[in-house]
Amino acid sequence: TQTGDVILQTRGLSRSFGALKAVDGVDISVKAGQITGLIGPNGAGKSTLFGLIAGEVQPSAGEVIFDGKPISGLRPDRIFRAGLARTFQIPRPFPQMSVLENVMLSATAQSGETFWNNWFRSGLVAAEERRSRERAMEVLAFTGLADKARDLAGVLSGGQQKLLELARVMMVDPPLILLDEPTAGVNPTLIETLIDKIVALNERGVAFLIVEHNMDMVMRICRHIVVMAQGRVIFEGDPAGVMKEQRVVDAYLGD
Ligand code: ADP
Numbered sequence: 632t633q634t635g636d637v638i639l640q641t642r643g644l645s646r647s648f649g650a651l652k653a654v655d656g657v658d659i660s661v662k663a664g665q666i667t668g669l670i671g672p673n674g675a676g677k678s679t680l681f682g683l684i685a686g687e688v689q690p691s692a693g694e695v696i697f698d699g700k701p702i703s704g705l706r707p708d709r710i711f712r713a714g715l716a717r718t719f720q721i722p723r724p725f726p727q728m729s730v731l732e733n734v735m736l737s738a739t740a741q742s743g744e745t746f747w748n749n750w751f752r753s754g755l756v757a758a759e760e761r762r763s764r765e766r767a768m769e770v771l772a773f774t775g776l777a778d779k780a781r782d783l784a785g786v787l788s789g790g791q792q793k794l795l796e797l798a799r800v801m802m803v804d805p806p807l808i809l810l811d812e813p814t815a816g817v818n819p820t821l822i823e824t825l826i827d828k829i830v831a832l833n834e835r836g837v838a839f840l841i842v843e844h845n846m847d848m849v850m851r852i853c854r855h856i857v858v859m860a861q862g863r864v865i866f867e868g869d870p871a872g873v874m875k876e877q878r879v880v881d882a883y884l885g886d
């Protein structure tokens with residue numbers, strides 16, 4: 632996949648909870664190497680859409696195509712290993728494990744049993760572990776958490792936990808990262824750090840789809856913006872276009 636090609640596409644993607652159409656016939660395209668923003672008021676269906684894409688929520692209808700292949704119905708760990716990684720609105724580290732262990736576990740815990748089986752069968756435990764540790768230290772250095780490697784993940788601040796989430800997904804070198812509200816609850820200094828890291832990864836070719844309420848950040852870093860309300864895409868365009876669009880203003884005012 633080259634920058635500018637479509638790396639992720641949803642077609643008619645839908646999910647109802649009882650009578651509520653949380654995601655209702657959503658068609659979106661995300662381009663490789665680009666930062667795409669996903670905005671909309673609370674309850675618009677953004678996190679549910681992420682869950683559908685990442686395989687955690689099963690669709691009522693529609694499909695997800697990643698890198699030209701349908702991924703609907705695949706288990707979340709398969710999708711993660713295929714290179715489509717997500718972070719959560721609320722970070723979910725293992726609080727009693729060290730920051731380093733959390734990062735090292737990322738590739739393994741999410742890939743299930745197979746990794747461990749291969750690991751033991753091949754008798755390359757030490758080499759694998761060394762490689763994993765080296766890679767983990769690299770991504771911790773990149774995210775600015777290297778000096779926290781031995782600390783328990785549970786004692787990190789909210790902002791540091793967001794950086795830890797980013798470090799964890801970086802372990803699989805994903806071409807596309809989905810970030811759900813990366814700056815929520817993060818102090819202004821760390822927000823700048825996060826933005827720098829996202830932009831730096833993007834410059835290396837990583838595409839992002841970012842749910843974010845911080846409009847300043849969205850306008851600064853997103854090339855393309857998709858707006859959802861009540862389960863549907865109501866508008867998409869470049870940042871300037873979105874700001875001018877009355878439907879977007881209405882959606883936020885709860886028309
Ligand atoms: P957003 O992330 O845009 O704020 P969500 O995707 O979290 O929106 O939620 C969209 C709608 O779906 C909301 O009305 C929410 O209450 C509902 N919803 C989300 N997940 C579930 C669930 N597991 N069961 C029932 N309703 C849900």
Ligand code: MG
Binds near residue numbers: 677678679720
């Ligand atoms: Mg949400």
